[in-house]
Amino acid sequence: MDLSYQKTKELLESHGIRPTSQRLEMAHLLLEKHQHLFAEEVFQLVNTHFPHASRATIFNNLKLFAEKGLLGTLELKSGVTHFDSNTNTHHHALNENSGEIVDIELNQSLEKTVLAELKRSYFEKTGKELDQAKLVITLRGK
Numbered sequence: 539m540d541l542s543y544q545k546t547k548e549l550l551e552s553h554g555i556r557p558t559s560q561r562l563e564m565a566h567l568l569l570e571k572h573q574h575l576f577a578e579e580v581f582q583l584v585n586t587h588f589p590h591a592s593r594a595t596i597f598n599n600l601k602l603f604a605e606k607g608l609l610g611t612l613e614l615k616s617g618v619t620h621f622d623s624n625t626n627t628h629h630h631a632l633n634e635n636s637g638e639i640v641d642i643e644l645n646q647s648l649e650k651t652v653l654a655e656l657k658r659s660y661f662e663k664t665g666k667e668l669d670q671a672k673l674v675i676t677l678r679g680k
C-alpha cells in the first residue's frame with residue numbers, strides 16, 4: 539500500500555483522532571501495510587524508528603486507534619490481542635505451525651451466505667442473535 543502522510547492524516551481525522559506528529563508517524567508505520575501485531579510488537583516497531591517515543595504514549599495511542607476503529611483487534615487466544623491494520627471486512631487463517639496469520643477475503647455473495655448461515659446456526663444453538671461474525675480458520679501448513 540502506498541500510503542502518504544497526507545492520507546494518513548486524513549485517516550486519523552476521519553476517525554476523530556487529533557493528528558499529533560507522534561500519532562501521524564505511528565499510524566503511518568502501522569497502516570502502510572496489512573499486518574497483525576501484538577502491543578509489544580507495535581512498541582518495538584515504533585521504537586525502532588522513533589526511539590524517543592515513550593512506551594506509555596505508544597500504548598495509549600494504540601488503544602485510541604483501536605477504540606476509534608483505525609485499527610481492528612483480533613483475539614485468537616483469550617487475553618492476547620493482535621492489532622490489525624486491515625479494517626476491511628475479512629477473516630483470518632492461522633497457521634498452527636508457523637504462527638502466521640493470513641487475511642482471508644470472501645467475495646460479497648459468499649460473505650453474505652456465510653454470515654446468514656452462521657446467524658442461523660448460532661441462533662439455533664443458543665437462541666441468541668448474532669450481528670457480526672469473523673471467522674478464524676486454523677490450518678497446518680508450511
Ligand SMILES: [Zn+2]
Nearest residue numbers: 622624630641
Ligand atoms: Zn487481518
